Amino acid sequence: MPAIAAYPERAITVIVPYQAGGSTDTVARRFADLAGKRLGQQIIIENKGGAGATLGAREMARAKPDGYTLAIIPSPVFRLPHVQDAGYDPNRDLTYISMISGYTLxxxxxxxxxxxxxxxxxxxxxxxxxxxxxxxxxxxxxxxxxxxxxxxxxxxxxxxxxxxxxxxxxxxxxxxxxxxxxxxxxxxxxxxxxxxxxxxxxxxxxxxxxxxxxxxxxxEPDIEPMYAPFGIAGPRGLPPEITSGLDEVFREIIESDEFQQILVQFGQEPVYMNSEDYTEYARAQYALEADIVKQLGLASH
The missing domain is CATH 3.40.190.10 (Periplasmic binding protein-like II)
Known part of the structure; x- marks a missing residue:
């Protein structure tokens, strides 16, 4: 159990910005089952597909920073704000908790x-x-x-x-x-x-x-590999003790044999980062995506 006083006292909602049944949703549900057991509270998956897989990040921009609403953060979260008005700022509106996995694409x-x-x-x-x-x-x-x-x-x-x-x-x-x-x-x-x-x-x-x-x-060795890793984040202002406590639990799950077998089953790779490293990655990725969007001419504004 994490060292978080009086948290969690009720169910936690994790927004998955994809339809139910896909690889991200399935792995997130298995992860939520394991995390819920360790936290002593149910973790509810809420699917919100559309908007370029950024609806979780949008929800975080206006969610209460109490640890009861979190979101899966896929790579489009760092790209879409360079393409159009996305309704959130990846550097301002999110507290990055743990990087979890990368896709087989x-x-x-x-x-x-x-x-x-x-x-x-x-x-x-x-x-x-x-x-x-x-x-x-x-x-x-x-x-x-x-x-x-x-x-x-x-x-x-x-x-x-x-x-x-x-x-x-x-x-x-x-x-x-x-x-x-x-x-x-x-x-x-x-x-x-x-x-x-x-x-x-x-x-x-x-x-x-x-x-x-x-x-x-x-x-074609000149083309860089792509894993498109994803993780879990909460709203801006999430208390440090909740962030670190969740990261501790999430890390234990990610490193467990049980979750490693789940990743193999669904064709994903473990790509764990703690909160500090994930935050640095997010800032770097956000800057990198600006160049990608410019090179591909994807911006609409």
Missing amino acids: GVAVPEAAPYESWEALLEAARAKPGAISYGTASVGSASNVMMEQIARHYGIEWEHIPYKGENDVLQNVMGGLLEVYAGSSTVRPFVEDGRMRMLVTWGETRSRIFPDTPTLHEL
Whole structure:
């Protein structure tokens, strides 16, 4: 148990800025179950998809800093304020508690698709500029940004179709309405049962759940790997004793064998940072995203 006097006295809500059923939501729910047992109170997951996966951060900008409302913070939180008025400031409105995990990201296509490899997809995109469409969970998501960086690197064009969550992307791919899925290991069941083919992953080393799939980094070393790590944050002004107490509990869970097995199951990597390191990472990432948005011409203001 953490050394936090009289906290928590009731259930804690954690906002997940994605639809229910995706990899982030599923891992967050398993994490919440473990954390709730250690804290002695239930942790309730509240799904709020849309708005580029930033609704959790928006809620933190106006939430009471008492430790009873927290949010999962994915990478678009640091990007969207450079694109449009996001309704929050990542450097001002959040108290960063713990970095938790990083996604296994990549590109997959239906088994019936003519693209047998990543190289074949690139060749088709070169031959038919703008004709191939890919779907992601949201505008400005890590997958959207990576696909546009790839397009710039290879001098190709393809069309981005944003959705409200990865499950919607997969439904449209499987329904024949979309050619390419760009996203996380939510696609894993479809790959394992043979309905989809994983063409490439974006980590530095091959994924533990897609060991036969090459990484983009090994095919093209000039392109930096992408994990898009996420963590948990609270509102500005969260008391230090609550922040440090939660971080202590979260670290113990992240380092436990049980949670490590959960990460393997859902194709994620452990990327723990304590509150201080996570805060420094957030500031650096926010600055880096300004350059990415400028390079890709994503800003709308």
